[in-house]
Amino acid sequence: MNNIDSIRISILSRIKPHDPEKQKLSALAESLIRRINAIGRDMGLDIKAILVGSSARRTWLSGEHDLDIFIIFPPEASREYLEKNGLSVARKIAEEAQRSEERYAEHPYINAVFDGFEVDLVPAFGVASAAEIKSAVDRTPFHNEYVLSRIKGLEDDVLLLKQFLKGCGVYGSDLKTQGFSGYLVELLVINYGSFVHVLEASREWRPGMKIDIEKHATEVHNDPLVVVDPTDPARNVSAALSIDNLCIFMDKAREFLNAPDASYFSVRAVVPLEDSDFKNIMEARGTSLIAIEFTAPDVVEDVLFPQLHKMEDSVGEMLERYDFRVYNSGVWAEKKAILVYELESAALPALKKHAGPQVWMEEHAAAFKSRYSGSNAFSSVYIRNGKYMVEIPRKYATAKKLLEIELPKCGLGKHVALCIKKEYHVLENEQILEIREKKFREFLRKFFTK
Amino acid sequence: MNNIDSIRISILSRIKPHDPEKQKLSALAESLIRRINAIGRDMGLDIKAILVGSSARRTWLSGEHDLDIFIIFPPEASREYLEKNGLSVARKIAEEAQRSEERYAEHPYINAVFDGFEVDLVPAFGVASAAEIKSAVDRTPFHNEYVLSRIKGLEDDVLLLKQFLKGCGVYGSDLKTQGFSGYLVELLVINYGSFVHVLEASREWRPGMKIDIEKHATEVHNDPLVVVDPTDPARNVSAALSIDNLCIFMDKAREFLNAPDASYFSVRAVVPLEDSDFKNIMEARGTSLIAIEFTAPDVVEDVLFPQLHKMEDSVGEMLERYDFRVYNSGVWAEKKAILVYELESAALPALKKHAGPQVWMEEHAAAFKSRYSGSNAFSSVYIRNGKYMVEIPRKYATAKKLLEIELPKCGLGKHVALCIKKEYHVLENEQILEIREKKFREFLRKFFTK
Numbered sequence: 001m002n003n004i005d006s007i008r009i010s011i012l013s014r015i016k017p018h019d020p021e022k023q024k025l026s027a028l029a030e031s032l033i034r035r036i037n038a039i040g041r042d043m044g045l046d047i048k049a050i051l052v053g054s055s056a057r058r059t060w061l062s063g064e065h066d067l068d069i070f071i072i073f074p075p076e077a078s079r080e081y082l083e084k085n086g087l088s089v090a091r092k093i094a095e096e097a098q099r100s101e102e103r104y105a106e107h108p109y110i111n112a113v114f115d116g117f118e119v120d121l122v123p124a125f126g127v128a129s130a131a132e133i134k135s136a137v138d139r140t141p142f143h144n145e146y147v148l149s150r151i152k153g154l155e156d157d158v159l160l161l162k163q164f165l166k167g168c169g170v171y172g173s174d175l176k177t178q179g180f181s182g183y184l185v186e187l188l189v190i191n192y193g194s195f196v197h198v199l200e201a202s203r204e205w206r207p208g209m210k211i212d213i214e215k216h217a218t219e220v221h222n223d224p225l226v227v228v229d230p231t232d233p234a235r236n237v238s239a240a241l242s243i244d245n246l247c248i249f250m251d252k253a254r255e256f257l258n259a260p261d262a263s264y265f266s267v268r269a270v271v272p273l274e275d276s277d278f279k280n281i282m283e284a285r286g287t288s289l290i291a292i293e294f295t296a297p298d299v300v301e302d303v304l305f306p307q308l309h310k311m312e313d314s315v316g317e318m319l320e321r322y323d324f325r326v327y328n329s330g331v332w333a334e335k336k337a338i339l340v341y342e343l344e345s346a347a348l349p350a351l352k353k354h355a356g357p358q359v360w361m362e363e364h365a366a367a368f369k370s371r372y373s374g375s376n377a378f379s380s381v382y383i384r385n386g387k388y389m390v391e392i393p394r395k396y397a398t399a400k401k402l403l404e405i406e407l408p409k410c411g412l413g414k415h416v417a418l419c420i421k422k423e424y425h426v427l428e429n430e431q432i433l434e435i436r437e438k439k440f441r442e443f444l445r446k447f448f449t450k
Numbered sequence: 451m452n453n454i455d456s457i458r459i460s461i462l463s464r465i466k467p468h469d470p471e472k473q474k475l476s477a478l479a480e481s482l483i484r485r486i487n488a489i490g491r492d493m494g495l496d497i498k499a500i501l502v503g504s505s506a507r508r509t510w511l512s513g514e515h516d517l518d519i520f521i522i523f524p525p526e527a528s529r530e531y532l533e534k535n536g537l538s539v540a541r542k543i544a545e546e547a548q549r550s551e552e553r554y555a556e557h558p559y560i561n562a563v564f565d566g567f568e569v570d571l572v573p574a575f576g577v578a579s580a581a582e583i584k585s586a587v588d589r590t591p592f593h594n595e596y597v598l599s600r601i602k603g604l605e606d607d608v609l610l611l612k613q614f615l616k617g618c619g620v621y622g623s624d625l626k627t628q629g630f631s632g633y634l635v636e637l638l639v640i641n642y643g644s645f646v647h648v649l650e651a652s653r654e655w656r657p658g659m660k661i662d663i664e665k666h667a668t669e670v671h672n673d674p675l676v677v678v679d680p681t682d683p684a685r686n687v688s689a690a691l692s693i694d695n696l697c698i699f700m701d702k703a704r705e706f707l708n709a710p711d712a713s714y715f716s717v718r719a720v721v722p723l724e725d726s727d728f729k730n731i732m733e734a735r736g737t738s739l740i741a742i743e744f745t746a747p748d749v750v751e752d753v754l755f756p757q758l759h760k761m762e763d764s765v766g767e768m769l770e771r772y773d774f775r776v777y778n779s780g781v782w783a784e785k786k787a788i789l790v791y792e793l794e795s796a797a798l799p800a801l802k803k804h805a806g807p808q809v810w811m812e813e814h815a816a817a818f819k820s821r822y823s824g825s826n827a828f829s830s831v832y833i834r835n836g837k838y839m840v841e842i843p844r845k846y847a848t849a850k851k852l853l854e855i856e857l858p859k860c861g862l863g864k865h866v867a868l869c870i871k872k873e874y875h876v877l878e879n880e881q882i883l884e885i886r887e888k889k890f891r892e893f894l895r896k897f898f899t900k
Contacts, residue, residue: 206810207836224836247809247833254812285828286799286847327803327841349736349794353777359697360656362704378735382900383697386657386674391777397736450832 003260004196011265012156015163017062025055025067028117032069032093036121039089040071047089048072048126052144054182057151059158061166067119070141072126075134083107086123093121104300106135130231142231147186157195161185163265164195168252170245176305178242180249187213187227187237199253207243272441273448275433281448282429287327288346290399291432292407294424296337297415304333307413312339314411315403323348324399332443337416338435340447346399346428351378356388400426453710454646461715462606465613467512475505475517478567482519482543486571489539490521497539498522498576502594504632507601509608511616517569520591522576525584533557536573543571554750556585580681592681597636607645611635613715614645618702620695626755628692630699637663637677637687649703657693722891723898725883731898732879737777738796740849741882742857744874746787747865754783757863762789764861765853773798774849782893787866788885790897796849796878801828806838850876 017025029051036049053068054060071089073082087102090110094100097119100112109122125134130142151158165171165180173181180188191213192198210217210226217228221236224243229235256264273281282289292315296304308331316326325344332338354372357364368388369381378391396402403426412420427434432444467475479501486499503518504510521539523532537552540560544550547569550562559572575584580592601608615621615630623631630638641663642648660667660676666683667676674693679685706714723731732739742765746754758781766776775794782788804822807814818838819831828841846852853876862870877884882894 203812243836244833247836251809251815251833254815285801286797287801327799327801344799345795347736349777351735351737351777359701362653365701365704379898379900383694383701386693386697448829450829 007260007262007265008156008160008195010262011160011163015061015159015265016156017060021062022058024115025060025065025117028114028119029055029067029069032067032114032119032121036069036071036089036093039092043085043089045085045089046074047085050141050144052140056144057147057158057186058155059147059151059162059182059186061159061162065117067117068140069119069121070137071121071123072141073123075125075127075132077125079107079134082123082125090121090123106137130229133232139229139232139235143183143229146230147183147190150190151186154189154194157189157198158186160195160265161189161198164199164252164256165249166267167263167265168245168248169267170241170248173238173240174305175240175302177245178240179245180241181237184227184237184241187211187230191227196257199257202250202253203257205246205250207246270442270445272438273444274441278433278444279430285342285448288343288399289429289432290341290343290346290403291427291435292339292341292403292424293427293435294337294419295422296333296335297419299415301333303415304337305331307416308333308337308339310411310413311416315339315407316341318406318410319343319399319402322396322399322402323352323394324402328447330443330447332440334437334439336435336437336440337419338440338443340432340444341399342447343399348394348397350394350397351391352394354390354392356381356390358386359383359388360386400428457710457712457715458606458610458645460712461610461613465511465609465715466606467510471512472508474565475510475515475567478564478569479505479517479519482517482564482569482571486519486521486539486543489542493535493539495535495539496524497535500591500594502590506594507597507608507636508605509597509601509612509632509636511609511612515567517567518590519569519571520587521571521573522591523573525575525577525582527575529557529584532573532575540571540573556587580679583682589679589682589685593633593679596680597633597640600640601636604639604644607639607648608636610645610715611639611648614649614702614706615699616717617713617715618695618698619717620691620698623688623690624755625690625752627695628690629695630691631687634677634687634691637661637680641677646707649707652700652703653707655696655700657696720892720895722888723894724891728883728894729880735792735898738793738849739879739882740791740793740796740853741877741885742789742791742853742874743877743885744787744869745872746783746785747869749865751783753865754787755781757866758783758787758789760861760863761866765789765857766791768856768860769793769849769852772846772849772852773802773844774852778897780893780897782890784887784889786885786887786890787869788890790882790894791849792897793849798844798847800844800847801841802844804840804842806831806840808836809833809838810836850878 033049033051040047050070050072051067052070053066055067060066071086073086087108094110094112097112097114100110102108103111107123109120112119112121122137124137124140127133127138130139133139162171162182162185165185170179172179173184188198189195191211192201207224212228214230216233218233221239223236223239224246225238225241227237229237252264312329312331316329319326319341326341327344328342330340356368359365365388372381372390372392381388381390383389407424408420483499483501490497500520500522501517502520505517510516521536523536537558544560544562547562547564550560552558553561557573559570562569562571572587574587577583577588580589583589612621612632612635615635620629622629623634638648639645641661642651657674662678664680667678668683671686673686673689674696675688675691677687679687702714762779762781766779769776769791776791777794778792780790806818809815815838822831822840822842831838831840833839857874858870
């Protein structure tokens with residue numbers, strides 16, 4: 001038995017659900033489905049509940065305890081009918097839950113907790129093929145069917161790849177993580193045949209490469225990895241995967257194959273950064289740290305994080321445009337949203353050089369000279385390399401001042417822009433230690449050590 | 451009488467030699483020529499002395515008091531014969547000078563002072579045409595002849611243009627000044643017909659433009675201004691003129707034509723920078739100043755300054771290569787040579803980001819990771835935009851340290867390299883005030899105000 005085989009056995013013993021867990025999950029799923037169907041009959045609705053997702057495919061990681069139960073309506077039902085009656089059935093079920101709340105994706109659904117299992121109760125249209133879907137969730141039953149028809153015997157490999165991706169920190173297709181979805185993992189294992197074969201194949205991957213199991217792609221996708229949905233030729237299953245998360249997986253896969261080790265399947269514990277750590281790190285690095293802190297808008301993470309990343313980019317570009325050189329940046333959010341920028345220096349000289357037209361461009365020359373021969377300039381207008389030059393006061397000599405004045409003019413997403421308009425704070429170096437949230441301090445630790 | 455005419459009259463009254471000065475110069479020149487010819491006869495040499503340069507053409511500025519007397523040998527004389535006998539004649543003449551010294555251009559000559567006039571006694575070959583010259587100075591008699599044949603009536607305009615160029619700080623074709631030579635000024639006036647016409651014509655000049663009075667150019671010159679020598683079709687008379695000095699003239703010419711004023715003909719007096727001025731300026735600017743100080747090599751300025759400018763460029767490039775951003779630089783030299791660099795900051799963070807190969811380049815990736823997974827790095831190897839990145843200690847976190855260690859590795863001219871090898875000092879900010887030479891302090895004043 002080689003090293004990978006023994007690692008496989010030891011990891012599976014940890015991540016594969018044991019019989020009591022499986023039985024508990026099956027029993028809960030069956031009872032919920034039975035009750036939904038009964039309620040539907042009582043209400044005179046033509047609905048059918050089905051279990052979908054990893055719990056339906058035996059590809060869930062032990063302890064995950066997530067159930068996706070879809071309440072399927074006839075395709076000819078109207079959206080309003082589905083939303084009203086779907087929610088009403090789901091609410092009745094949720095009455096017996098430990099706790100529950102309404103959530104919103106393309107349409108509303110109920111998230112409820114029964115007996116320690118987190119259950120999503122999702123109304124959907126039972127369309128005839130994935131090409132006819134009326135809302136994004138209608139695809140899920142087709143995914144379920146496709147995977148179930150091919151996954152037999154590969155379930156353990158799916159579990160291993162999921163756990164490996166968790167160890168890399170790139171599992172999850174939500175827009176905060178931008179990693180691999182469970183369905184994507186299943187398709188990769190189906191395509192390559194095993195956990196190890198996926199890893200080996202990734203050594204040859206290049207950004208932009210395409211996997212089309214059913215050879216039926218109809219669209220060109222400009223994504224780091226393209227995995228054509230076997231149930232929908234127009235869709236890229238890995239559209240949410242970022243180039244860096246793809247590369248992190250490729251890098252770790254190669255490392256693991258070169259020197260297999262069980263540690264790749266463990267999530268790295270991060271120690272929150274203490275005040276003294278922060279001071280030592282900043283002193284050693286000699287850089288400046290700037291944080292922008294504001295109340296996060298009350299929207300789901302899939303709406304929030306794309307806006308935060310957009311803000312991260314546009315603020316970074318603005319800093320560079322004003323000559324503040326950005327070494328690193330990052331975003332963090334819970335109740336507060338915080339953007340952090342590490343700068344070469346948060347302070348610049350009071351002056352900046354400003355280049356004018358070529359000396360022989362008479363008209364532009366006259367305009368430039370009349371504009372800059374003022375009294376507040378650091379130099380007279382002079383000539384370098386055939387061009388007029390002048391030294392003028394720098395508009396913002398500190399990054400803090402720049403952000404306090406100009407931040408609202410950056411390109412910002414709708415919800416973030418509204419929050420920024422209300423209030424935000426710019427903190428510099430040790431002022432950042434006023435932010436005491438443990439999760440933020442973990443973020444800061446990762447920010448520095450990577 | 452328009453404004454320019456009245457300025458012309460007032461400036462000429464100041465710069466045009468009056469009769470006593472002219473008579474004194476003529477008398478001195480005639481007596482020296484007579485005595486050289488007599489000495490030649492006594493020594494049995496076939497030589498003939500002639501007066502060349504601006505004093506021969508009535509285009510010298512009052513008070514300049516320079517005489518160029520050439521001792522012409524037959525073209526068939528050997529170089530050794532000319533050097534030996536030419537110097538021997540010149541030395542005899544110089545015996546009666548107030549002081550004299552031997553100097554070296556392409557061959558040796560004597561510089562002597564008679565009665566307040568500085569006289570160059572230069573041996574040369576009397577070749578039949580400028581195309582047959584045996585040394586660079588042999589050209590001068592042809593220039594003399596050409597100008598004398600066309601300058602009649604334009605002498606005042608030559609004087610005005612020379613004085614105007616002095617006011618701009620761009621008169622002199624030595625390699626320290628890199629400006630306009632006297633001969634170039636004469637040709638421009640001959641070509642355009644008057645002082646004002648030269649200024650007006652310059653409004654249409656563009657870098658690379660060519661003036662070829664005799665329409666006989668045989669070479670392509672890649673210089674800011676090309677004025678083909680009427681006595682030598684292969685030569686650009688304005689080869690020494692820098693792009694910026696050309697542009698300074700064009701700029702001032704335009705300014706003067708738009709608002710004529712006598713002040714353009716005055717050399718701006720520069721007040722040496724006091725210690726307190728320096729401190730105030732540096733505090734207001736918020737930049738860092740670095741000076742490199744060493745003993746200047748004992749060579750003529752035409753050898754020294756090109757080497758200093760080469761050093762200025764290569765040190766500037768090195769500073770930028772190590773992330774020190776250069777705002778301004780300059781060179782100054784008398785006994786000491788001093789290079790000055792104004793930097794955005796003379797200190798940088800302790801770390802720098804170092805980009806590695808793309809993640810999918812397996813072989814390069816392995817090399818990069820094994821090299822940078824060391825313990826002295828500020829971060830682990832991480833991934834950004836599909837590439838490996840790492841933060842490593844910056845080799846030089848201060849410009850002073852960088853220059854103290856790496857300066858000798860810069861591209862340096864021969865004589866400067868030898869001096870730098872011996873000893874040099876790097877001074878930072880107020881340390882530069884240890885340099886107390888008045889002329890250096892004038893240079894510093896101009897360095898800041900431009």
